Amino acid sequence: xxxNIKRLIFFAAVIVVWELGSRLELWLPTILPSPTMVxxxxxxxxxxxxxxYDLIASFQRLAIGLVISLILGALLGILxxxxxxxxxxxxxxxxxxxxxxxxxxxxxxxxxFGLNEVSVIFVVVLGGTFVMTLNVRMGIKNVSPxxxxxxxxxxxxxxxxxTRVIFPASIxxxxxxxxxxxxxxxxxxxxxxxxxxxxxxxxxxRYASDFGNMSLVIGVIVIIGIIGSIVDxxxxxxxxxxxxxxxxxxx
Amino acid sequence: MFxxxxxxxxxxxxxxxxxxxxxxxxxTTIEKGEFIxxxxxxxxxxxTLLNIVAGLTKATSGDILVNNKKIEKPGKDRGMVFQQAxxxxxxNVMDNxxxxxxxxxxxxxAEERAKKYLQMxxxxxxxxxxxxxxxxxxxxxxxxxxxxxxxPEILLMDEPFGALDEQTRSRLHTQLETIWTETKKTILFVTxxxxxxxxxxxxxxxxxxxxxxxxxxxxxxxxxPREEHKKKIIELEEHIMSYLKTEIDxxxxxxxxx
Ligand SMILES: Nc1ncnc2c1ncn2[C@@H]1O[C@H](COP(=O)(O)OP(=O)(O)OP(=O)(O)O)[C@@H](O)[C@H]1O
Ligand SMILES: [Mg+2]
Numbered sequence: 001x002x003x004n005i006k007r008l009i010f011f012a013a014v015i016v017v018w019e020l021g022s023r024l025e026l027w028l029p030t031i032l033p034s035p036t037m038v039x040x041x042x043x044x045x046x047x048x049x050x051x052x053y054d055l056i057a058s059f060q061r062l063a064i065g066l067v068i069s070l071i072l073g074a075l076l077g078i079l080x081x082x083x084x085x086x087x088x089x090x091x092x093x094x095x096x097x098x099x100x101x102x103x104x105x106x107x108x109x110x111x112x113f114g115l116n117e118v119s120v121i122f123v124v125v126l127g128g129t130f131v132m133t134l135n136v137r138m139g140i141k142n143v144s145p146x147x148x149x150x151x152x153x154x155x156x157x158x159x160x161x162x163t164r165v166i167f168p169a170s171i172x173x174x175x176x177x178x179x180x181x182x183x184x185x186x187x188x189x190x191x192x193x194x195x196x197x198x199x200x201x202x203x204x205x206r207y208a209s210d211f212g213n214m215s216l217v218i219g220v221i222v223i224i225g226i227i228g229s230i231v232d233x234x235x236x237x238x239x240x241x242x243x244x245x246x247x248x249x250x251x
Numbered sequence: 252m253f254x255x256x257x258x259x260x261x262x263x264x265x266x267x268x269x270x271x272x273x274x275x276x277x278x279t280t281i282e283k284g285e286f287i288x289x290x291x292x293x294x295x296x297x298x299t300l301l302n303i304v305a306g307l308t309k310a311t312s313g314d315i316l317v318n319n320k321k322i323e324k325p326g327k328d329r330g331m332v333f334q335q336a337x338x339x340x341x342x343n344v345m346d347n348x349x350x351x352x353x354x355x356x357x358x359x360x361a362e363e364r365a366k367k368y369l370q371m372x373x374x375x376x377x378x379x380x381x382x383x384x385x386x387x388x389x390x391x392x393x394x395x396x397x398x399x400x401x402x403p404e405i406l407l408m409d410e411p412f413g414a415l416d417e418q419t420r421s422r423l424h425t426q427l428e429t430i431w432t433e434t435k436k437t438i439l440f441v442t443x444x445x446x447x448x449x450x451x452x453x454x455x456x457x458x459x460x461x462x463x464x465x466x467x468x469x470x471x472x473x474x475x476p477r478e479e480h481k482k483k484i485i486e487l488e489e490h491i492m493s494y495l496k497t498e499i500d501x502x503x504x505x506x507x508x509x
Contacts, residue, residue, distance in 0.1 A: 149307050150337035152325045154351035154401060164350075168341045248340045248383045 033215040038222070041215035050204070051223075057199040058189060061117065065124025066185045070178055073129040077136025077177070087137070094130050102127035102184065103191040120192040120200075127188030128181035135180065139173025140166060175243050179236040186228055253437060254281040254304075254405070258313035261299055261463075272462035273299055277313070279456060279465060283404075286431055286438045288448035288455045292495065296463030297441045301409050304439065305331050317405065327351065330398030332408045336390035338382040344369065344393050345378040351401035361400075368396040371430055388419040395427070399434065409441045424450055428475070445491050449484055450477055457494055461505065467494060 015035050021027060022034030029037065045051035076094065080087045102123050109119035143166050151165040193202025201220055208216035259277035262270040273296045281287055289297050302308040304315055306325040315322045317329070338347050348365035349358075356364070369375050372392035382390055391411055398406060412420040428451060431438055442448050448455045449471060457467040469491065473483045 146333065146335060146337045147339060150331070150333065151350075152307060153305055153329065153331040153407075154397075155325070155327045156351075160354075164353075165339065168339070171341065246340060246381060246383065 030212070030214055033218060037215040038219045041213065042219040042223070045204075045216065045219065050199070051220075053199045054201045054204045055223075058193065058201045061121055061124060061193075061200070062185060062189050065121045065189065066128055066182060068121075069125045069128030069181055069185060070132055072125070073132025073177065073181060074136050074174065076129070076133040078140060080133065080137040081140035091137075094133055097126075098130040098134065102188040103195075106192055106195055115196055120189065120196050123192040124185045124188045128185035131184055132177040132181040135173045135177025136170065139170030139177070142173070143169040169247075172240075172243050172247050172249055175236075175240050179232070179240060182231060182236065183228075186231075190224060253283040253285075253318065255316040256280070256304075256313075257315070259300070259303060259310045259315065260312045261296065261303065261308075262311045274303075274310075275462040275464050277463070277465060279468065281437060281439070283437055284435050285454060286452045287440065288452035289439065289441045289458060290445065290448045290455050290491070290495075291443065291458030291463070292460050293443060295458045295460035297443075297458060298409050300463070301331075301407050301439060301441050304405075305329055305407050307331075327401050328403050329405045329407055330401060330403035332391070332394050332398050332406070332411045334410045334413050336382070336387070336394040338390055338393055338397070340382050343379050343381050344374065344385075347382070347393060348397045348400050350397065364402075365396070365400050368399045369393070371399070371433070372396045372426060388415050388423065391415065392423065392426070395430070399430070399436075404437060406436045406438045408438065410443070411440075412447070413442075420447075427451065445488050445495070446484070449473070449487050449491075455491070457491060467491075 018032075019035050022029065022032070022037075033041075042051065045054075076090070080091050080094070105126050106119060106123050109122040113119045113122065147165055147169050148161065151161055156164060190202045190205075193200040194206050195202075197203060198207065201224060205217060205220040205224075208214075208220065256277055256279045259274055260272070261274035263273055265271055277300060289300065291297050299308060303310050304322065306322050306329070339350065342350065345362060345365055348369060349361040352361035352364065366375060366378070369378065372395055374389060374392055374396065377385065377389065377393075382393070385393065391414075395411070412423055415423070424447065430436075438452075440448070440451060452471055455467075455469045455471060456465055457469065458464065459466040469487070471487065473480050473487070477484060
């Protein structure tokens with residue numbers, strides 16, 4: 001059977017069981033509201049546009065933070081791959097930083113920038129940069145020497161060799177790095193927004209929780225999950241797959 | 252002399268930093284337009300020698316002159332075709348072939364030149380294909396077109412057909428011979444196939460191993476097309492075989508000793 005059909009049947013079944021359980025009052029609506037109530041809460045949010053503003057605000061922060069972390073990460077990765085000294089010094093620091101959940105930087109950011117946009121973006125940038133750095137570094141270090149030698153016999157060297165051969169050859173790693181950077185940045189953004197001021201999906205989530213609006217809490221969680229998987233499955237997976245194929249890494 | 256190879260020595264360092272002689276006392280000269288095969292058992296230093304000519308590897312001592320100029324680094328006067336096609340997978344066939352022409356030749360002209368050489372290797376219809384969409388033999392032909400497109404005086408080929416099946420290889424031999432007659436390139440062709448070297452070259456440089464030295468320099472006096480002279484081919488083949496056999500025995504006994 002087509003996996004998409006399987007998935008559809010599975011989700012339909014989950015929703016039916018969930019709705020039935022709620023109707024039979026197997027659990028209290030304040031603990032787990034029914035799908036209909038969640039749907040109504042979301043509908044209300046979209047109709048009065050608050051959820052739309054939340055989405056726009058969240059995506060704005062994400063876009064700024066992700067772009068910065070992709071550029072910064074790529075530059076750092078190139079530096080680490082090209083300079084042994086940088087790799088042996090900055091490289092170890094980045095490896096250590098990468099294991100720190102980026103949300104722990106929020107208190108620090110708040111002291112530096114105040115409880116505002118900048119602090120959240122700062123956390124998003126920290127979330128995405130290091131994984132990008134490590135992947136770009138790997139990509140450049142793993143370029144097949146054969147490509148480099150072939151290019152050299154065709155008169156390519158220095159910057160020309162880097163921009164026309166080494167960097168394009170490492171694109172598969174760059175794409176994987178970007179995909180992971182997005183995933184980490186998205187998590188960092190939600191964590192950051194939970195702790196900061198609105199608008200934003202994370203902020204609305206906490207706000208709804210503070211006011212005991214369980215239907216909206218669940219609704220926002222569902223939206224966060226859907227966005228995460230759509231971007232990952234529909235955008236990054238596709239790009240990754242076609243790049244892998246083109247670069248001859250997969251048949 | 253067009254190419255002069257003077258007293259080339261090459262040592263590599265072992266893991267324990269002790270030097271091993273890979274090439275020793277390599278001396279030869281090559282005339283413009285000659286088709287030279289370098290024939291020898293695996294590990295005798297054929298690729299190393301070719302890489303030194305290409306400027307990709309430095310000799311420990313000795314030098315190589317092309318047109319009386321010492322070779323220090325890679326240059327466009329020497330095109331190289333490797334055992335693996337080494338095409339850039341992110342570029343289509345056209346962009347691969349015009350790669351060495353960027354910045355030097357206007358785009359239109361570069362593409363026309365690329366087309367000409369792609370037609371020469373009979374791939375004129377594949378300009379917009381990507382390397383992963385081509386067979387191994389086709390990729391190798393694109394690599395040959397790419398090397399030809401920068402119009403080098405010398406074509407260095409390191410077992411270019413080693414990874415191909417017998418029929419494809421035989422077809423490419425014919426194509427290469429035609430290209431050589433049409434373009435008048437000087438070709439240094441590395442192989443460990445005796446019949447391949449006899450079929451293609453004017454001269455065969457037979458190398459021995461440990462250390463790599465030139466054992467024999469054989470002129471192939473068989474008129475082209477050579478398929479019509481089966482008897483002469485077989486004679487020469489047997490002659491070379493007997494030379495190489497002692498060399499291969501040497502390698503095998505050494506490897507068995509370990
Ligand atoms: N970078 C290197 N460091 C150390 N030893 C090397 C290096 N490159 C080659 N060698 C050694 O030099 C010898 C010659 O290698 P080379 O690749 O030139 O052989 P070849 O004649 O081309 O063999 P084949 O027919 O298998 O391609 C081998 O014994 C190899 O182990
Ligand atoms: Mg070799």
